[in-house]
Amino acid sequence: MSNAILVINAGSSSLKFSVFRDHGGGDPVVTINGQISGIGTQPVFEAKDAQRRPLAEKSWGAGEAGDRTALLSYLLDWIEERLDGATLIAAGHRVVHGGVRHAAPVLLTPAVLDELDGLVPLAPLHQPHNLAAIRALAEAHPELPQVACFDTAFHRNQPWQAQTFAIPRELTEEGVRRYGFHGLSYEYIARRLPEIAPDLSDSRVVVAHLGSGASMCAIHGGRSVDSTMGFTALDGLPMGTRCGTIDPGVLIYLMRKGMDAGAIEKMLYNKSGLLGVSGISNDMRALLDSSDPHAQEAVELFCFRIAKETGALSASMGGVDALVFTAGIGERSAPVRARVGDKLAWMGVNIDAAANDANATKISTPGSRLPVYVIPTDEERMIALHTRKVLTGR
Numbered sequence: 001m002s003n004a005i006l007v008i009n010a011g012s013s014s015l016k017f018s019v020f021r022d023h024g025g026g027d028p029v030v031t032i033n034g035q036i037s038g039i040g041t042q043p044v045f046e047a048k049d050a051q052r053r054p055l056a057e058k059s060w061g062a063g064e065a066g067d068r069t070a071l072l073s074y075l076l077d078w079i080e081e082r083l084d085g086a087t088l089i090a091a092g093h094r095v096v097h098g099g100v101r102h103a104a105p106v107l108l109t110p111a112v113l114d115e116l117d118g119l120v121p122l123a124p125l126h127q128p129h130n131l132a133a134i135r136a137l138a139e140a141h142p143e144l145p146q147v148a149c150f151d152t153a154f155h156r157n158q159p160w161q162a163q164t165f166a167i168p169r170e171l172t173e174e175g176v177r178r179y180g181f182h183g184l185s186y187e188y189i190a191r192r193l194p195e196i197a198p199d200l201s202d203s204r205v206v207v208a209h210l211g212s213g214a215s216m217c218a219i220h221g222g223r224s225v226d227s228t229m230g231f232t233a234l235d236g237l238p239m240g241t242r243c244g245t246i247d248p249g250v251l252i253y254l255m256r257k258g259m260d261a262g263a264i265e266k267m268l269y270n271k272s273g274l275l276g277v278s279g280i281s282n283d284m285r286a287l288l289d290s291s292d293p294h295a296q297e298a299v300e301l302f303c304f305r306i307a308k309e310t311g312a313l314s315a316s317m318g319g320v321d322a323l324v325f326t327a328g329i330g331e332r333s334a335p336v337r338a339r340v341g342d343k344l345a346w347m348g349v350n351i352d353a354a355a356n357d358a359n360a361t362k363i364s365t366p367g368s369r370l371p372v373y374v375i376p377t378d379e380e381r382m383i384a385l386h387t388r389k390v391l392t393g394r
Helices: 068-080 110-117 127-140 169-174 183-196 248-256 261-270 273-278 284-289 293-317 327-332 334-343 353-357 379-392
Strands: 003-010 015-022 029-037 044-049 054-059 087-095 146-150 204-209 215-220 223-227 322-326 372-374
Touching: 003 068, 003 127, 003 379, 015 068, 015 379, 029 054, 029 068, 029 379, 044 068, 068 087, 068 127, 087 127, 087 379, 110 127, 127 146, 146 379, 183 204, 183 215, 183 223, 183 322, 183 379, 204 293, 204 327, 215 293, 223 293, 248 261, 273 284, 273 293, 284 293, 284 334, 293 334, 322 327, 327 334, 334 353, 334 372
Parallel strands: 003 087, 087 146, 204 322, 322 372
Antiparallel strands: 003 015, 015 029, 029 044, 044 054, 204 215, 215 223
């Protein structure tokens, strides 16, 4: 008999889920993927098998589905009917912020939930929705163990210099420090890279997680050394609608112009980044296809910053042995990778055009001094692995 693990990634109006089967050896295997969208308005449930073939679809009218608890109860009932004799042993959740204390996944208890509630001010756009799903599932199925897997945990053991702002010490002790995010993605890449290139198992690697949310991380010997995101997921690279690193003086300027915190937050999170620079779209594909010069400027700025941060992160490790692209843009946008490669020619990067266009695993030429890889990330699998370990110890 096998076990099953439910993986949940909850947002404000949607909930993505995966079901993994664990047969007792090797990695858990995904069997179902899906989502519930339109939560709070007109929910739609969709599920597909591992080959992306449709398994089910259901929609509700406004007010018909009930609250998040009722939707999760429906989801659990639907899943349990399709376990084929497996036992659902736990639900693993992506939780954006684990604060200073949590450097590893943790079994959720009321006390831990209360602690994570206290971190909502550090991630106000993500943490409340992560915790709402946990509470709703606990109400619907109180007997099911739940595990929190944090996006910050992988970065918790960075050197103090990489975590510290040059601000009054009491603010640092209060929790105003660099946390870093996308940790589950980076942890998966750190686990996967030695399988692809065994000679890089103890190496210095810069990983570029490029998607609607984008960041980069310096990894040495499988451990996070530095990252571009800091106190919030707003820092670092320009993203789909987020500004990335910005001079704090700009915020003071905007406040003096009369913008309050809410207006500034909305601008920096929702109206900036690729969308703000281009004035057209936050979608990299649309920008690459556009002849509008502002669209091309947005792409150029994005690639410029990736190349710049590669140099900075390399300095944090005292050198670099490989570059890895991952996530939506990193895995599928050959033009972005090519532009970044051109900007890093001074570091010895030489991109193989044919391999890059084919999204091959290794896209650098044999003569490239710095090898370059494309490795698909799998945060859901990482959550399943963590959840299994917390529950079974293996």
